[in-house]
Amino acid sequence: MNLITTFKPISMGLSQSRTYLFGAIFILGNLLLPQLCHFIPDGGKMWLPIYFFTLIAAYKFGLRVGLLTAIFSPVLNCLLFGMPSLAILPVLLIKSSLLAGVAAGVAHYTQKLSLLHIAVVIVAYQVFGGMAEWLLTGSFMAAVQDFTWGLPGMLFQIVGGWLALKGLAKYEF
Template identity: 55%
Template sequence: MQTTTAKLYSLEYNNARTYGFSALFIAGNILLPQLCHTIHLGGPMLLPIYFFTLIGAYKYGWRVGLLTAVLSPFINSMLFGMPLPEVLPAILSKSILLAAAAGYAAYRFGKVSLLILTGVVLSYQVAGSLVEWAIAGNFFTAIQDFRIGIPGMLLQIFGGYIVLRLMTK
Protein backbone atom coordinates (compact mmCIF):
# COMPACT_ATOMS: atom_id res chain seq x y z
CA MET A 1 0.00 0.00 0.00
CA GLN A 2 1.46 3.31 -1.06
CA THR A 3 2.00 6.10 1.41
CA THR A 4 2.65 9.69 0.50
CA THR A 5 4.41 12.12 2.76
CA ALA A 6 2.41 15.31 2.47
CA LYS A 7 2.69 18.87 3.57
CA LEU A 8 -0.22 19.07 5.96
CA TYR A 9 -1.23 22.22 7.81
CA SER A 10 -3.07 23.10 10.98
CA LEU A 11 -4.43 26.55 10.29
CA GLU A 12 -5.59 28.73 13.18
CA TYR A 13 -8.85 30.68 13.40
CA ASN A 14 -6.90 33.97 13.30
CA ASN A 15 -5.53 33.08 9.85
CA ALA A 16 -7.50 34.40 6.86
CA ARG A 17 -6.51 31.30 4.87
CA THR A 18 -8.59 29.21 7.30
CA TYR A 19 -11.74 30.98 6.12
CA GLY A 20 -10.70 31.03 2.47
CA PHE A 21 -10.06 27.30 2.37
CA SER A 22 -13.19 26.63 4.39
CA ALA A 23 -15.24 28.61 1.87
CA LEU A 24 -13.81 26.53 -0.99
CA PHE A 25 -14.56 23.24 0.76
CA ILE A 26 -18.04 24.42 1.75
CA ALA A 27 -18.69 25.28 -1.91
CA GLY A 28 -17.54 21.77 -2.84
CA ASN A 29 -19.84 20.30 -0.20
CA ILE A 30 -22.71 22.28 -1.74
CA LEU A 31 -22.00 21.45 -5.40
CA LEU A 32 -21.13 17.76 -5.04
CA PRO A 33 -24.37 16.83 -3.21
CA GLN A 34 -26.39 18.68 -5.86
CA LEU A 35 -24.69 16.63 -8.53
CA CYS A 36 -25.14 13.38 -6.61
CA HIS A 37 -28.82 14.07 -5.92
CA THR A 38 -29.49 13.85 -9.66
CA ILE A 39 -29.09 10.06 -9.20
CA HIS A 40 -31.79 8.07 -7.40
CA LEU A 41 -30.63 7.74 -3.75
CA GLY A 42 -27.42 9.53 -4.75
CA GLY A 43 -27.14 11.37 -1.43
CA PRO A 44 -27.55 8.40 0.92
CA MET A 45 -25.52 6.14 -1.37
CA LEU A 46 -22.58 8.45 -2.17
CA LEU A 47 -22.49 10.49 1.09
CA PRO A 48 -21.26 13.60 -0.78
CA ILE A 49 -21.73 16.07 2.11
CA TYR A 50 -18.72 14.55 3.85
CA PHE A 51 -16.19 14.49 0.99
CA PHE A 52 -14.73 17.98 1.21
CA THR A 53 -14.90 17.95 5.00
CA LEU A 54 -12.48 15.01 4.87
CA ILE A 55 -10.18 16.79 2.41
CA GLY A 56 -10.24 20.12 4.26
CA ALA A 57 -9.65 18.64 7.70
CA TYR A 58 -6.91 16.30 6.52
CA LYS A 59 -5.00 18.86 4.49
CA TYR A 60 -5.57 22.06 6.49
CA GLY A 61 -6.43 20.88 10.00
CA TRP A 62 -9.41 20.35 12.21
CA ARG A 63 -10.41 24.03 12.27
CA VAL A 64 -10.95 24.17 8.51
CA GLY A 65 -12.65 20.78 8.81
CA LEU A 66 -14.92 21.95 11.61
CA LEU A 67 -16.03 25.09 9.76
CA THR A 68 -16.74 22.98 6.68
CA ALA A 69 -18.45 20.25 8.72
CA VAL A 70 -20.85 22.62 10.46
CA LEU A 71 -21.62 25.16 7.74
CA SER A 72 -22.02 22.78 4.77
CA PRO A 73 -25.07 20.87 6.07
CA PHE A 74 -26.76 24.06 7.33
CA ILE A 75 -26.26 25.92 4.06
CA ASN A 76 -27.41 22.91 2.00
CA SER A 77 -30.48 22.52 4.19
CA MET A 78 -31.38 26.21 3.96
CA LEU A 79 -30.80 26.48 0.20
CA PHE A 80 -32.05 23.13 -1.04
CA GLY A 81 -33.96 21.50 1.81
CA MET A 82 -31.44 18.66 1.95
CA PRO A 83 -30.49 17.35 4.38
CA LEU A 84 -33.94 17.48 5.91
CA PRO A 85 -34.02 19.40 9.21
CA GLU A 86 -34.92 16.25 11.16
CA VAL A 87 -31.73 14.46 10.05
CA LEU A 88 -29.50 17.52 10.44
CA PRO A 89 -28.35 16.60 13.99
CA ALA A 90 -27.12 13.16 12.84
CA ILE A 91 -25.39 14.61 9.76
CA LEU A 92 -23.79 17.36 11.82
CA SER A 93 -22.59 14.79 14.37
CA LYS A 94 -20.98 12.66 11.68
CA SER A 95 -19.48 15.72 9.97
CA ILE A 96 -17.94 16.97 13.20
CA LEU A 97 -16.62 13.49 14.04
CA LEU A 98 -15.11 13.28 10.54
CA ALA A 99 -13.40 16.67 10.89
CA ALA A 100 -11.94 15.61 14.24
CA ALA A 101 -10.82 12.18 13.01
CA ALA A 102 -9.27 13.51 9.79
CA GLY A 103 -7.54 16.40 11.52
CA TYR A 104 -6.15 14.12 14.21
CA ALA A 105 -4.98 11.45 11.74
CA ALA A 106 -3.17 14.01 9.60
CA TYR A 107 -1.53 15.52 12.69
CA ARG A 108 -0.64 12.13 14.17
CA PHE A 109 0.69 10.40 11.05
CA GLY A 110 1.77 13.33 8.84
CA LYS A 111 1.18 11.34 5.67
CA VAL A 112 -1.58 10.21 3.36
CA SER A 113 -2.33 6.52 2.91
CA LEU A 114 -5.31 4.38 2.02
CA LEU A 115 -5.02 2.59 5.37
CA ILE A 116 -5.15 5.84 7.36
CA LEU A 117 -8.07 7.18 5.32
CA THR A 118 -9.90 3.87 5.80
CA GLY A 119 -9.41 4.23 9.55
CA VAL A 120 -10.68 7.82 9.47
CA VAL A 121 -13.81 6.91 7.49
CA LEU A 122 -14.61 3.84 9.57
CA SER A 123 -14.03 5.66 12.86
CA TYR A 124 -16.37 8.54 12.09
CA GLN A 125 -18.98 6.21 10.60
CA VAL A 126 -19.02 3.82 13.57
CA ALA A 127 -19.04 6.61 16.17
CA GLY A 128 -21.52 8.62 14.10
CA SER A 129 -23.86 5.64 13.77
CA LEU A 130 -23.85 5.25 17.54
CA VAL A 131 -24.69 8.94 17.95
CA GLU A 132 -27.39 8.66 15.29
CA TRP A 133 -28.83 5.62 17.07
CA ALA A 134 -28.99 7.64 20.30
CA ILE A 135 -30.65 10.55 18.48
CA ALA A 136 -33.09 8.58 16.32
CA GLY A 137 -33.66 5.69 18.70
CA ASN A 138 -33.68 3.37 15.69
CA PHE A 139 -30.72 1.07 15.01
CA PHE A 140 -31.83 0.31 11.44
CA THR A 141 -31.88 4.03 10.60
CA ALA A 142 -28.54 4.57 12.35
CA ILE A 143 -26.73 2.00 10.21
CA GLN A 144 -28.11 3.30 6.91
CA ASP A 145 -24.64 4.39 5.77
CA PHE A 146 -23.43 0.81 6.24
CA ARG A 147 -26.46 -0.55 4.40
CA ILE A 148 -26.44 1.70 1.33
CA GLY A 149 -23.55 4.15 1.79
CA ILE A 150 -20.62 1.80 1.13
CA PRO A 151 -20.01 3.38 -2.33
CA GLY A 152 -19.79 6.76 -0.60
CA MET A 153 -17.33 5.49 1.97
CA LEU A 154 -15.21 4.03 -0.82
CA LEU A 155 -15.43 7.35 -2.66
CA GLN A 156 -14.17 9.12 0.47
CA ILE A 157 -11.28 6.68 0.90
CA PHE A 158 -10.11 6.33 -2.70
CA GLY A 159 -11.28 9.72 -3.99
CA GLY A 160 -9.90 11.41 -0.89
CA TYR A 161 -6.59 9.66 -1.37
CA ILE A 162 -6.38 10.78 -5.00
CA VAL A 163 -7.33 14.39 -4.24
CA LEU A 164 -4.95 14.63 -1.28
CA ARG A 165 -2.15 13.13 -3.40
CA LEU A 166 -2.83 15.65 -6.16
CA MET A 167 -2.79 18.47 -3.63
CA THR A 168 0.71 17.45 -2.49
CA LYS A 169 2.17 17.98 -5.96
Template identity: 50%
Template sequence: MQTTIVKLYSLEYKAAKTYWTAALFVLGNIALPQLCHTVHLGGPTWLPIYFFTLVGAYKYGWRVGLLTAVVSPLANTALFGMPLAAALPAILLKSVLLALFAGWAAARFRRASLVLLAAVVLAYQVVGTLGEWAFIGDLQAAVQDFRIGFPGMLFQVVGGWAVINLLIRK
Protein backbone atom coordinates in the same frame (compact mmCIF):
# COMPACT_ATOMS: atom_id res chain seq x y z
CA MET B 1 7.67 2.47 -5.69
CA GLN B 2 8.14 6.22 -5.39
CA THR B 3 7.13 8.09 -2.25
CA THR B 4 5.23 11.32 -2.76
CA ILE B 5 5.71 14.16 -0.32
CA VAL B 6 2.42 15.71 0.73
CA LYS B 7 2.35 18.91 2.73
CA LEU B 8 -0.26 18.88 5.48
CA TYR B 9 -1.19 22.07 7.31
CA SER B 10 -2.90 23.09 10.51
CA LEU B 11 -4.39 26.51 9.84
CA GLU B 12 -5.36 28.68 12.81
CA TYR B 13 -8.72 30.41 13.33
CA LYS B 14 -7.02 33.83 13.39
CA ALA B 15 -5.73 33.39 9.80
CA ALA B 16 -7.89 34.62 6.92
CA LYS B 17 -6.60 31.70 4.84
CA THR B 18 -8.49 29.36 7.18
CA TYR B 19 -11.82 30.94 6.27
CA TRP B 20 -11.09 31.20 2.55
CA THR B 21 -9.98 27.58 2.45
CA ALA B 22 -13.03 26.43 4.41
CA ALA B 23 -15.29 28.47 2.10
CA LEU B 24 -13.87 26.63 -0.93
CA PHE B 25 -14.51 23.27 0.70
CA VAL B 26 -18.03 24.34 1.70
CA LEU B 27 -18.69 25.23 -1.95
CA GLY B 28 -17.49 21.75 -2.89
CA ASN B 29 -19.79 20.26 -0.26
CA ILE B 30 -22.66 22.22 -1.79
CA ALA B 31 -21.93 21.36 -5.43
CA LEU B 32 -21.12 17.65 -5.02
CA PRO B 33 -24.38 16.79 -3.18
CA GLN B 34 -26.37 18.64 -5.84
CA LEU B 35 -24.69 16.51 -8.50
CA CYS B 36 -25.28 13.30 -6.56
CA HIS B 37 -28.93 14.14 -5.88
CA THR B 38 -29.63 14.06 -9.62
CA VAL B 39 -29.77 10.25 -9.38
CA HIS B 40 -32.11 8.14 -7.25
CA LEU B 41 -30.67 7.70 -3.72
CA GLY B 42 -27.54 9.58 -4.80
CA GLY B 43 -27.14 11.29 -1.42
CA PRO B 44 -27.51 8.22 0.80
CA THR B 45 -25.41 6.12 -1.59
CA TRP B 46 -22.49 8.48 -2.24
CA LEU B 47 -22.53 10.45 1.08
CA PRO B 48 -21.28 13.55 -0.77
CA ILE B 49 -21.73 16.02 2.08
CA TYR B 50 -18.73 14.49 3.87
CA PHE B 51 -16.21 14.41 1.01
CA PHE B 52 -14.73 17.89 1.17
CA THR B 53 -14.90 17.87 4.97
CA LEU B 54 -12.53 14.89 4.90
CA VAL B 55 -10.19 16.50 2.38
CA GLY B 56 -10.22 19.89 4.09
CA ALA B 57 -9.62 18.52 7.57
CA TYR B 58 -6.91 16.13 6.46
CA LYS B 59 -5.03 18.61 4.28
CA TYR B 60 -5.55 21.87 6.19
CA GLY B 61 -6.30 20.78 9.75
CA TRP B 62 -9.21 20.22 12.06
CA ARG B 63 -10.19 23.91 12.15
CA VAL B 64 -10.84 24.07 8.39
CA GLY B 65 -12.54 20.69 8.69
CA LEU B 66 -14.75 21.84 11.55
CA LEU B 67 -15.84 25.00 9.73
CA THR B 68 -16.61 22.92 6.63
CA ALA B 69 -18.38 20.25 8.69
CA VAL B 70 -20.77 22.69 10.33
CA VAL B 71 -21.43 25.18 7.54
CA SER B 72 -21.90 22.66 4.69
CA PRO B 73 -24.99 20.81 5.99
CA LEU B 74 -26.58 24.02 7.28
CA ALA B 75 -26.02 25.80 3.96
CA ASN B 76 -27.36 22.83 1.97
CA THR B 77 -30.48 22.67 4.11
CA ALA B 78 -31.05 26.43 3.90
CA LEU B 79 -30.47 26.59 0.13
CA PHE B 80 -31.95 23.30 -1.12
CA GLY B 81 -33.85 21.66 1.73
CA MET B 82 -31.47 18.70 1.65
CA PRO B 83 -30.53 17.25 3.98
CA LEU B 84 -33.86 17.50 5.72
CA ALA B 85 -33.79 19.51 8.93
CA ALA B 86 -34.72 16.38 10.91
CA ALA B 87 -31.53 14.69 9.64
CA LEU B 88 -29.24 17.59 10.57
CA PRO B 89 -28.30 16.47 14.11
CA ALA B 90 -26.96 13.11 12.88
CA ILE B 91 -25.27 14.62 9.82
CA LEU B 92 -23.69 17.39 11.89
CA LEU B 93 -22.47 14.84 14.43
CA LYS B 94 -20.87 12.69 11.73
CA SER B 95 -19.42 15.75 9.97
CA VAL B 96 -17.84 17.07 13.16
CA LEU B 97 -16.48 13.63 14.06
CA LEU B 98 -15.02 13.31 10.56
CA ALA B 99 -13.31 16.70 10.83
CA LEU B 100 -11.83 15.86 14.23
CA PHE B 101 -10.71 12.33 13.32
CA ALA B 102 -9.23 13.45 9.98
CA GLY B 103 -7.44 16.41 11.52
CA TRP B 104 -6.05 14.24 14.31
CA ALA B 105 -4.87 11.49 11.93
CA ALA B 106 -3.12 13.98 9.64
CA ALA B 107 -1.38 15.69 12.57
CA ARG B 108 -0.44 12.40 14.21
CA PHE B 109 0.80 10.44 11.18
CA ARG B 110 1.84 13.31 8.84
CA ARG B 111 0.89 11.35 5.72
CA ALA B 112 -2.21 10.46 3.77
CA SER B 113 -2.48 6.77 2.94
CA LEU B 114 -5.44 4.68 1.90
CA VAL B 115 -5.23 2.77 5.19
CA LEU B 116 -5.27 5.94 7.29
CA LEU B 117 -8.16 7.44 5.34
CA ALA B 118 -10.07 4.15 5.62
CA ALA B 119 -9.50 4.20 9.38
CA VAL B 120 -10.75 7.80 9.60
CA VAL B 121 -13.88 7.01 7.57
CA LEU B 122 -14.59 3.86 9.57
CA ALA B 123 -14.06 5.68 12.88
CA TYR B 124 -16.41 8.57 12.13
CA GLN B 125 -19.02 6.22 10.70
CA VAL B 126 -18.98 3.82 13.65
CA VAL B 127 -19.02 6.51 16.34
CA GLY B 128 -21.48 8.62 14.32
CA THR B 129 -23.80 5.65 13.80
CA LEU B 130 -23.85 5.03 17.55
CA GLY B 131 -24.65 8.71 18.13
CA GLU B 132 -27.34 8.66 15.46
CA TRP B 133 -28.86 5.58 17.07
CA ALA B 134 -28.93 7.45 20.39
CA PHE B 135 -30.59 10.47 18.68
CA ILE B 136 -33.29 8.62 16.79
CA GLY B 137 -33.63 5.36 18.73
CA ASP B 138 -33.77 3.27 15.56
CA LEU B 139 -30.75 1.07 14.85
CA GLN B 140 -32.03 0.09 11.38
CA ALA B 141 -32.16 3.74 10.31
CA ALA B 142 -28.86 4.55 12.04
CA VAL B 143 -26.92 1.95 10.06
CA GLN B 144 -28.17 3.29 6.72
CA ASP B 145 -24.71 4.58 5.77
CA PHE B 146 -23.34 1.05 6.14
CA ARG B 147 -26.26 -0.53 4.26
CA ILE B 148 -26.60 1.98 1.43
CA GLY B 149 -23.59 4.28 1.68
CA PHE B 150 -20.72 1.83 1.29
CA PRO B 151 -19.91 3.19 -2.22
CA GLY B 152 -19.74 6.66 -0.69
CA MET B 153 -17.37 5.50 2.02
CA LEU B 154 -15.12 3.93 -0.62
CA PHE B 155 -15.30 7.15 -2.62
CA GLN B 156 -14.27 9.14 0.45
CA VAL B 157 -11.25 6.91 0.99
CA VAL B 158 -10.04 6.54 -2.60
CA GLY B 159 -11.22 9.93 -3.87
CA GLY B 160 -9.99 11.69 -0.74
CA TRP B 161 -6.59 10.03 -1.08
CA ALA B 162 -6.40 11.03 -4.75
CA VAL B 163 -7.34 14.66 -4.10
CA ILE B 164 -4.95 15.00 -1.15
CA ASN B 165 -2.03 13.18 -2.77
CA LEU B 166 -2.41 14.04 -6.45
CA LEU B 167 -4.34 17.27 -6.85
CA ILE B 168 -3.39 19.44 -3.86
CA ARG B 169 0.12 18.26 -3.02
CA LYS B 170 1.51 21.71 -2.28
Protein backbone atom coordinates in the same frame (compact mmCIF):
# COMPACT_ATOMS: atom_id res chain seq x y z
CA MET C 1 2.77 3.95 -7.39
CA ASN C 2 3.65 4.78 -3.80
CA LEU C 3 0.65 3.88 -1.62
CA ILE C 4 2.05 5.36 1.60
CA THR C 5 3.53 8.81 1.48
CA THR C 6 4.85 11.30 3.94
CA PHE C 7 2.24 13.98 4.36
CA LYS C 8 2.46 17.48 5.74
CA PRO C 9 -0.89 18.70 7.03
CA ILE C 10 -1.31 22.43 7.55
CA SER C 11 -2.79 23.88 10.70
CA MET C 12 -4.43 27.25 10.23
CA GLY C 13 -5.52 29.61 12.96
CA LEU C 14 -8.89 31.30 13.21
CA SER C 15 -7.23 34.70 12.86
CA GLN C 16 -5.85 33.85 9.42
CA SER C 17 -7.94 34.95 6.43
CA ARG C 18 -6.81 31.91 4.43
CA THR C 19 -8.59 29.69 6.98
CA TYR C 20 -11.88 31.19 5.85
CA LEU C 21 -10.89 31.23 2.19
CA PHE C 22 -10.11 27.51 2.20
CA GLY C 23 -13.19 26.86 4.32
CA ALA C 24 -15.36 28.67 1.76
CA ILE C 25 -13.83 26.68 -1.11
CA PHE C 26 -14.54 23.35 0.60
CA ILE C 27 -18.03 24.44 1.68
CA LEU C 28 -18.76 25.32 -1.95
CA GLY C 29 -17.59 21.84 -2.95
CA ASN C 30 -19.91 20.34 -0.34
CA LEU C 31 -22.78 22.42 -1.77
CA LEU C 32 -22.18 21.41 -5.39
CA LEU C 33 -21.31 17.71 -5.07
CA PRO C 34 -24.53 16.78 -3.23
CA GLN C 35 -26.58 18.59 -5.88
CA LEU C 36 -24.94 16.46 -8.56
CA CYS C 37 -25.48 13.26 -6.60
CA HIS C 38 -29.17 14.05 -6.06
CA PHE C 39 -29.76 13.66 -9.80
CA ILE C 40 -29.43 9.93 -9.07
CA PRO C 41 -32.36 8.37 -7.17
CA ASP C 42 -31.21 7.98 -3.55
CA GLY C 43 -27.85 9.43 -4.65
CA GLY C 44 -27.36 11.21 -1.34
CA LYS C 45 -27.85 8.02 0.66
CA MET C 46 -25.63 6.06 -1.69
CA TRP C 47 -22.74 8.47 -2.34
CA LEU C 48 -22.65 10.41 1.00
CA PRO C 49 -21.43 13.50 -0.88
CA ILE C 50 -21.73 15.98 2.00
CA TYR C 51 -18.69 14.43 3.68
CA PHE C 52 -16.20 14.38 0.82
CA PHE C 53 -14.80 17.89 0.99
CA THR C 54 -14.89 17.85 4.79
CA LEU C 55 -12.47 14.92 4.65
CA ILE C 56 -10.11 16.80 2.32
CA ALA C 57 -10.37 20.05 4.29
CA ALA C 58 -9.63 18.49 7.66
CA TYR C 59 -6.91 16.06 6.55
CA LYS C 60 -4.91 18.67 4.64
CA PHE C 61 -5.81 21.97 6.30
CA GLY C 62 -6.48 20.94 9.88
CA LEU C 63 -9.24 20.95 12.43
CA ARG C 64 -10.36 24.56 12.04
CA VAL C 65 -10.90 24.44 8.28
CA GLY C 66 -12.38 20.96 8.70
CA LEU C 67 -14.88 22.10 11.32
CA LEU C 68 -15.86 25.19 9.33
CA THR C 69 -16.60 22.88 6.41
CA ALA C 70 -18.26 20.25 8.60
CA ILE C 71 -20.67 22.69 10.23
CA PHE C 72 -21.50 25.16 7.49
CA SER C 73 -21.91 22.62 4.66
CA PRO C 74 -24.92 20.75 6.11
CA VAL C 75 -26.50 23.93 7.50
CA LEU C 76 -26.24 25.81 4.19
CA ASN C 77 -27.43 22.76 2.22
CA CYS C 78 -30.44 22.53 4.53
CA LEU C 79 -31.22 26.25 4.25
CA LEU C 80 -30.65 26.54 0.49
CA PHE C 81 -31.89 23.19 -0.80
CA GLY C 82 -33.90 21.57 2.01
CA MET C 83 -31.50 18.64 2.13
CA PRO C 84 -30.62 17.38 4.60
CA SER C 85 -33.94 17.89 6.26
CA LEU C 86 -34.05 19.61 9.63
CA ALA C 87 -34.90 16.25 11.21
CA ILE C 88 -31.58 14.68 10.26
CA LEU C 89 -29.43 17.82 10.36
CA PRO C 90 -28.18 17.10 13.93
CA VAL C 91 -26.95 13.65 12.87
CA LEU C 92 -25.11 15.09 9.87
CA LEU C 93 -23.54 17.78 12.02
CA ILE C 94 -22.31 15.16 14.48
CA LYS C 95 -20.95 12.87 11.76
CA SER C 96 -19.33 15.75 9.86
CA SER C 97 -17.71 17.09 13.03
CA LEU C 98 -16.44 13.63 13.95
CA LEU C 99 -15.03 13.27 10.44
CA ALA C 100 -13.23 16.61 10.74
CA GLY C 101 -11.78 15.70 14.15
CA VAL C 102 -10.64 12.21 13.20
CA ALA C 103 -9.21 13.28 9.82
CA ALA C 104 -7.27 16.19 11.32
CA GLY C 105 -6.03 14.00 14.16
CA VAL C 106 -4.86 11.12 11.96
CA ALA C 107 -3.09 13.50 9.56
CA HIS C 108 -1.43 15.43 12.38
CA TYR C 109 -0.27 12.46 14.42
CA THR C 110 0.83 10.14 11.61
CA GLN C 111 2.14 12.69 9.09
CA LYS C 112 1.35 9.98 6.53
CA LEU C 113 -1.17 9.46 3.78
CA SER C 114 -2.35 6.05 2.65
CA LEU C 115 -5.54 4.26 1.73
CA LEU C 116 -5.42 2.64 5.16
CA HIS C 117 -5.18 6.00 6.94
CA ILE C 118 -8.17 7.32 5.01
CA ALA C 119 -10.10 4.09 5.58
CA VAL C 120 -9.50 4.36 9.33
CA VAL C 121 -10.87 7.91 9.27
CA ILE C 122 -13.97 6.88 7.31
CA VAL C 123 -14.73 3.82 9.44
CA ALA C 124 -14.16 5.74 12.69
CA TYR C 125 -16.51 8.61 11.91
CA GLN C 126 -19.13 6.20 10.57
CA VAL C 127 -18.99 3.88 13.60
CA PHE C 128 -19.04 6.64 16.22
CA GLY C 129 -21.45 8.75 14.18
CA GLY C 130 -23.70 5.71 13.78
CA MET C 131 -23.71 5.19 17.54
CA ALA C 132 -24.67 8.84 18.03
CA GLU C 133 -27.41 8.47 15.41
CA TRP C 134 -28.73 5.38 17.18
CA LEU C 135 -28.84 7.29 20.47
CA LEU C 136 -30.57 10.28 18.88
CA THR C 137 -33.09 8.40 16.74
CA GLY C 138 -33.50 5.15 18.64
CA SER C 139 -33.23 3.35 15.29
CA PHE C 140 -30.47 0.84 14.76
CA MET C 141 -31.43 0.58 11.08
CA ALA C 142 -30.97 4.33 10.58
CA ALA C 143 -27.63 4.09 12.36
CA VAL C 144 -26.27 1.43 10.01
CA GLN C 145 -27.79 2.86 6.81
CA ASP C 146 -24.46 4.34 5.71
CA PHE C 147 -22.89 0.87 5.95
CA THR C 148 -25.58 -0.58 3.71
CA TRP C 149 -26.78 2.13 1.29
CA GLY C 150 -23.68 4.28 1.63
CA LEU C 151 -20.97 1.72 0.94
CA PRO C 152 -20.24 3.15 -2.56
CA GLY C 153 -19.87 6.60 -0.98
CA MET C 154 -17.55 5.31 1.72
CA LEU C 155 -15.40 3.63 -0.92
CA PHE C 156 -15.42 6.86 -2.97
CA GLN C 157 -14.33 8.81 0.12
CA ILE C 158 -11.45 6.40 0.68
CA VAL C 159 -10.16 6.19 -2.91
CA GLY C 160 -11.20 9.65 -4.10
CA GLY C 161 -10.05 11.27 -0.87
CA TRP C 162 -6.68 9.55 -1.07
CA LEU C 163 -6.23 10.63 -4.71
CA ALA C 164 -7.24 14.23 -3.99
CA LEU C 165 -5.01 14.45 -0.92
CA LYS C 166 -2.12 12.85 -2.81
CA GLY C 167 -2.52 15.56 -5.44
CA LEU C 168 -2.66 18.31 -2.80
CA ALA C 169 0.42 16.93 -1.01
CA LYS C 170 2.62 18.41 -3.72
CA TYR C 171 1.62 21.97 -2.95
CA GLU C 172 2.72 24.34 -0.21
CA PHE C 173 -0.14 26.59 0.85
